[in-house]
Amino acid sequence: MTTTNSLDLNSVFNAKTDGKFVYLEFKKPNPNISIYDPGLYHTATCKSALCRIDKEDGKLYYRGVSAEEKISEDFLDVAFEIIFNQGEEEKKRFKKMVQSHFQLYDEQKALLDALPLSTHPMDVLGIATTALGGIEKKYLNNPDDLIEKAAFMIAAVAITVSYRFTKFKKTPWISPQLTLPYSEQILFQMHSGINPARIQKLGKILNMIMILHAEHGQNCSATTVRCIASAKGSIYSGAAGGMAAFNGTIHGGASQLVSAMYDELLEGHLDVDSYVSKKVEKKELLMGFGQRTYNRILGCWDPRVEKMYQTLISPDFDFPEIAEYKRVAIQLIERVTKDPFFIARNLTPNPDLFNCIFYKLFGAPREMNTTMLALGRITGWVANFIEHTLDRIPLTRPVDLEKS
DSSP: OOOGGGOOHHHHEEEEESSSOEEEEESSOOTTOOOOOGGGTTOOOOOOSSEEEOTTTOOEEETTEEHHHHTTSOHHHHHHHHHTOOOHHHHHHHHHHHHHTOSOOHHHHHHHHHSOTTSOHHHHHHHHHHHGGGTHHHHOSOTTOHHHHHHHHHHHHHHHHHHHHHHHHTOOOOOOOTTSOHHHHHHHHHTTTOOHHHHHHHHHHHHHHHHHTSOOSSOHHHHHHHHHHHTTOOHHHHHHHHHHHHTSTTTTTHHHHHHHHHHHHHHTTOOHHHHHHHHHHTTOOOTTBOOTTGGGSTTOOOHHHHHHHHHHHSTTOOOGGGHHHHHHHHHHHHHHTTOHHHHHTTOOBOTHHHHHHHHHHTTOOGGGHHHHHHHHHHHHHHHHHHHHHHTTOOOOOOOOOOOO
16 A cells, blocks of 8 residues: 655645645546545535535525525515526516425325325335335426426425325315415415414514525435435435435434433433533534534534524413423523533534424424425535536546445
């Protein structure tokens, strides 16, 4: 094996720097050189314009605009801008197509009815998304039109999640109310149109949550989607692959575990301070804290967390049914952010500490937390698949090293 002492790295890499970080890029393929980087923590497999996490200020940007600036917009506007970044006329066409596909097709209903309720909701969503490839020719005007295909998928995810919700709750499925804003449409379907005033109020919160979770760079699920895109798989199987990765308990599936933590604390009438101290003493993971991307920046909170936290503690956010969850969340924040153990490790709150409270507010059982997250993240999966395909990036084929 060639050692680094005898290897001229300048002959292998072009080195670029932004003043703080150094980026190495192979000058040309070299079959005799392999880089061992478990988890790809230091390896870029693509270049993307979709979003950026600023390593200096810890802010999240969609197509160069801060995600926090986008939350007053309609989710579908933001989704279109992330995926296509095109003009207003194409955006209008996209939104009209989402509306036209916001319905439960017969084939979808038959498939969803056939899956037992014991099937995890994210597995149901993945199966239903893959199956879209079998009906696209029947329901799409032009299956080669990426804008219509993206609209079809986004609408189908919302329909699948809301229909599965009604199956859980044993409530009727009603005809969609397509005059409502998109986020309200979803809640309208979930709750069979009951209590329109509440749906309107909660719709604004769901809209914000979907925007904040629309895209988040090259995480595990986005990379999975791009791997499938590189193999020229279908966009439906690509998104379903992203869903399978997202459901992992240390990815999007962590939200379900945070809900379980809240239930453990509340149902057991446990003291938050003692609970956290025992976790530290036993060196056990405290759910809802730590986010690898932002924890690299000392003292930085995930900007999505900041916005959700401010929403939660706002005087306008007054929902008695989740008051106890809100109380525990605030106690956890106060306890952890002052603890030297967490400060030393820069372990700040992550989105799951709060998003699961909002999902409870929407009435979703904790098993559906990850599917509620997917309502927004389908944007990123579709966008990553399309960008990777259009960039004509070669088939992803990492090397493996022999174990010694």
